[in-house]
Structures are given as C-alpha cells and as structure tokens.
Amino acid sequence: MEVIHLSLLDWVIIILYFGFVIGLGWYLKKFADTKEDFFLAGRRNSIWVCSIAFVSANLGALEILGWTGGTVKYGMFVSHFYWIGAIPAMIFLGLYMMPFYYSSRIHSIPGYLLLRFDEKTRLLNAVSFAVMTVLMSGINLYLMALVFHTILGWNWDLCMWVSAAAVASYIALGGLLSAILTETLQFFLIWFGLFLVSILGIIDVGGFGGLFEGLPERMTSLWATAGNPGNNPMGVTWYGIAIGLGFVLSFGYWTTDFLIVQRAFTAKNLQTARLTPIVASFFKMALPFIVVVAGLVAYKLTAAGNLALERDAAGNITNADSALPLLIARYYPSGLVGLGITALLAGFMAGQAGNTSAFNTVFTYDIYKAAIKKDATDSHLVFVGRLITIVGILLSVVTAYVAKSFPTIMDYIQAIFSWVNAPLFATMLLGMFWKRTTSAGAFWGLIAGMLASFSLFLAFKFKWFSCEWYYYLTFMPSSKALCPQVPSDMTLNLWQAAWAWIVCFILTIVISLFTKPKSDEELQGLVKGLTPDPDLEKVPLYKRPLTWAVVSLAVLIFLNIYFW
C-alpha cells in the first residue's frame, strides 16, 4: 500500500538533510579528538542543548508513528505514556539522582555501578546494556525500512544500508557531539514537519471542540474509565497505570537508561545537569499535542469514512500505524510532504544514533577498557570508540535482517526493556539512598530481577499457568471471571516489570543485610548522606531545579485533571 507520492521538491528536501548531517559530522570531527569530547561531548553543553537532546533521545519516529496509531486504538490513554509515565520519573532523576551521577564524573551508568558496587555488577549491566542497544538499534532500522517500504514503496535494502551508512559516518566522525547535534535538529524537524498535521486536522474537524465531539468517553478520558479494565480500550486499571507504568517502567527507563541519561552528563555543570530532565519534562508533556491530537483526528476521520484505515471483519483497525502517513498524504501538498518525511527519517536516524553513541561509550569504557585493555591511552580509546561505532551499526543491520525474516522476534527484543531496566532501577534506588546496600546484594538482586522478568515473560507468552493466575499476578483477582480471556498485553507488560522490580528490590535488601557493606570513605559522593546537598548552594530562585520541578508537576496535575 503506497500512500504517499513524492515530487522533485520533496526529494530535494530529503537529500539535503542527509547532506547536512554528514557534513556536520565532518565539521565536528576536529572537535572530537579527545576522549572527553568524543564520549562526553566535552561537558560544555547549555541547558537548552542538553534538555532538547535528552527528550529527543527518547523521541523517535517509531514512537511518533506508533503512538499516533496507538491513539486510534486506545484514545487519550496514550497520554499516560507522556504524562504520568514520564514526568515524575524525569523530575526524580533531576532532583535526587543526578547529583550522584554527575558529581562522580563517570562516563556511563555501568561506571557508577563500578564505583558504588564492584566490577562484576558493572560488567553485568554493561553487557546487558550493550546487547540491548544493538538489538534496539536493529529493530529501529528494521521498522524504518518497513515504514518507508509501506508508505513510499522504497527499496528495503537500500533504505537500511543508506541510513545505516549515514549514521555510522556521522557518529564515527563526531561521536556524542554529532548525536546531540542531530538530535537537536530532529527535535525542530519533528515539530515543524509534523505539528502542522495536528493543526490542519483540528481546522478540518472544526476546532478543538469538534475534536472531542461525538467521541465515546473511553477515547477522550484519562482516568474516568480506568476504574474497570473492561471499560477502557487498553484493558488496564488505574493502579496498573500508576504503579506499573508511572513507577516501575517509567522510573526504570528515565532514571537508568544510559541512552538518555548520557545527554545530561554532557552538561557544563551540576546545576545544568539537574535541570536537564526537568526542563525536558516540559517538552515531553507537549508531545501529545502532535501524537494524540493527530491520532484522534485520524479516529474521527476513519469513523466518518474519510480516511482509508483498513478494518478486519470484526471492525478492528488493522493498520493503525499508517494513520500519520495517511494524514500527511491527506493534508500536505508537495514540499511539506518532503518535510514530514524528512522529520520521520531524521527521527529514525536519531534513534539509531542515540543507541550507537550510548553503545560505543559503554563498550569502550565498561567492556574494552575494563576487561580487555586496562592501560589504553586516550587516543587509543577514541580510536576504539570510532571502530566499535561501525561494528555496532553492522551488528544492528544484522539484527534488522533477522527481524525481517522472523518478525515474531520483535516481541522478545521489546521485552528486553523490562528485563534490563526495571530491576536496574531497584538496584540504583537502593545503591543511591541506602548506604547499607552491599555489592553482593546488588549483583545477585539484579540477576534475580532480570531472571524473574524473563521467566515471567516466557510464562505469560507460553501459558505456563492457568488463566486465573494471570489475574492474580496482575492484581486484578476480581476480573478473573473474564477467563479464558487473559489480560491485555499492556497489562502483562506493566506487571512483568513490576515483579522484576519487586524481586530485585527485596532480594538486594535481604542479601545486603547478611553481607559486609563498603565503608563510608569509599562511598563519598555516591550515596545520599555522604554527598554534599546541592540544594544548599546559593542560586537565584528561578535557576533552582526545585522551582522548575514544582512548576512541571503543577502543569502535569492540571493536564490530568483537565482531561480527566
């Protein structure tokens, strides 16, 4: 199904972007010669660069396409992933965790685990993170080829290799600096390339009032239909959203995923690093105005028979992910089409670049320098970083081809998030805020958490237990009458992460109580209570992280009540 046709002008706009980012890579090469520059972008970035890069590292084209399609299926519930599922975690990272990350002058999250715990905990996390980034980058590549093949009829292989080559060249040349610069460009491209879809859509359906008019309540509410999983299209409960998404998944992702946290490490000082996720939270909160609005417009147009989304016999929409491309085709004349497609392309490439720059840092510092060549010089490390960038990209191309031949493998790879991040958040929380946490506790707790998550994933997938247990394990015993129908994938995913967190948290505490902790001297600057409180510095009110955190939370609460 080819939905968009490109004119010469559209092609010019797309090709200009490729030329632009590769040219930037060449320009940045001379600023990326030392290891601080290549891996940390020189620790010189201002709050605006850091926060835009921070939110862009998370904001891929996949997410925009996927959640616009998601809105067609789930309605306003998608906003939970942008609001309660992100903002509290981002604020927590800025206020409470960033001081330990930034002040210990580490290059990576595994680097923190080394200082706080020991070598094996670091290696465990470094290896699992490196594997995760390569696989995610491969999925990103696969889906990109899929999207452009479907909507534009582009050649599959050419699409993958051209974008992989572009990303490999600009990251190998400019390192994290290149990644951050292209993420900043992508942020503006996404707003200028895609926000217009929502604006034209709103005009088309008769203004904001017209958007919500005539839609069923389950499509337009955030919490009003969350009391009973049967009443909302996602099939979740309010406590599933609050605990599974709002606490475990979102804190696990936003506070420990090195790919995004790395952006704050490039800040010029601690105060900027702490403000990074807090300022970024405002950008994050604004995104539903593209994603959810476009999704609701698509839903409305489809219901009125004005948009060609396909339905199966039961009336369910089968190709919801094409919602945004279809809207682009409907509203954009040529020129703007090129801009919209460039925004999506840039989003895919930035997602891959983010994974790659995080991968090369973790591989170089936490695997290569830690376990292979301990006495590596700075210039040698930069060389390894450049080389491993290309190796990482090649591995992701391989992953993309594997995903192409076995599409079901995608489920497994996506489940990795909850294997790696959810338990790690328990380890980090205990490590930073409870000085009694021991290295043995952290290591075995983390392994047990990862195993718990993985085995629960397999158990849910292959139905290792009876249907009632699905409802007990997801804390919805009153809904077990719904058997043999099992809870929605979303619910299973949320609680699988929650269980991984609980197992890691409890086991880490228990083992720590029976093993010997590190001395206070060793933990200076790494643990709460043994680190100077950054809030005691004298800074004007409008520059304090706490001030903006309060504003951000107030906006979050307002949005949730307004769209209740």
Added chain:
Amino acid sequence: MENTKQMIPVWFWVGIMMLIYGILVTGAGIYYLINPPQSYAAKWTNPNLWWGIIMLVVGVIFMFLGRIKKESN
C-alpha cells in the same frame, strides 16, 4: 581545559536548516498561489505559504541566536 578551536553553536545549524527549508516550502506556496494543488487541505488554506514563512522567520532568529560571539559559552 579551554579549547582554542571555537565551535559554531548548534543554534546556527538549526537556523540555517530552517531557513533553507523555509525558502523551499514558501517557494512552493507561492507556486501554489498560481497553480492550486490537488491536496485536500491546500484547497482551503495554502499551508506551504504560511508555514514556510514561519519557518523562514524562525530560521533567521535561530541563526541570529547562534552567531559566534567573542565570549561564547
């Protein structure tokens, strides 16, 4: 560790990209004034024209913000 090499700020790059795209999109908008396009929305509003001009202006502002100053941070 002061670097003698001065880097062009990121805002300049954002600005120049927006300016070029703004010129191209506005150009298409002017063309559509004379030859109305087939696309649905463009029949009732010429989005290329006004959106292109917005991009152009934003591009110039960002290039101004991103000019190299003597004491750059």
